[in-house]
Amino acid sequence: QAVVTQEPSLTVSPGGTVTLTCGSSTGAVTSGHYPFWFQQRPGQVPRTLIYDTSNKHSWTPARFSGSLLGGKAALTLSGAQPEDEAEYYCLLSYSGVRVFGGGTKLTVL
Amino acid sequence: QVQLVQSGAEVKKPGASVKVSCKASGYTFTSSDITWVRQATGQGLEWMGWMNPNSGYTVYAQKFQGRVTMTTNTSISTAYMELSSLRSEDTAVYYCARTGSYYRYWGQGTLVTVSS
DSSP states (O other): OOOEEEOSEEEEOTTOEEEEEEEETTBOOOGGGOOEEEEEOTTSOOEEEEETTTEEOTTSOTTEEEEEETTEEEEEEESOOGGGOEEEEEEEEETTEEEEOOOEEEEEO | OOEEEEOOOEEEOTTOOEEEEEEEESSOGGGSOEEEEEEOTTSOEEEEEEEOTTTOOEEEOGGGTTTEEEEEEGGGTEEEEEEOSOOGGGOEEEEEEEGGGTSOEEOOOEEEEEOO
16 A cells, blocks of 8 residues: 655744645656645544645635645645644545545644 | 534444444435545544445455445435454544545544453
C-alpha cells in the first residue's frame, strides 16, 4: 500500500501565506489521484476543504486553494486567520483504494 | 437535510468483534457510497474502506483485509462496519462518511474501546 506524506507541522503568521504538501511513495501525485484536503479542529469531525485537486465546497474560505506543485498535491493558505489553526489531512486515491497522509498541524502564530 | 447518525460507544475485550452502524437520512441511500475512517486518540485519520450500498461492492484497505466487513441494510438506510479480532490498537473513533458528496457529510463518530 502506498504511503502518503505530509509535513508534520508548519507555522504561519497571521495574514501570511503557507503551502502544505502531500506526496506519494509511488511517484508524482497527479489529478488521477483525486487529491482531497480535510481540515480538522480539535474535537470536531473532519470537513472537506478541497476535492479533486482544486475544487472547493461552498463553505471553503476563498483564502484556501488546491493545486499540483512539484509532483505533489498542495494546499495553499493565503492570508491566514487564527481560526485556520487546525490539523490538515490529504487523501489520495489509488484505483479505488484511498490513503490519508499523516496530517499537518498548522499553527497560526 | 442529510444526516448520518452512528451507534453509541462500545467497550470490547481483545479478540472480540464490534459492529458500528451508520443510519442515513435526507437522501437516497443507494445513490452514494459510504466510507469508513477511524482515528485513534491524538492520531491521524485512517481510511478503512468503502461500500456501494446499491451493488454491495466493497473496497477495503489492505491493513484491514480479513478483519473488516462492511455491509448495508437498504430497507432501513443503514450501513455497518464490523471489525473482528479486536486488539488494543483498534481503540479509536470510527466515522462513516458519504463518499458521493465529496465527503461533505460525516457521522458524529463512534468510540470503540478495546480493553481487557
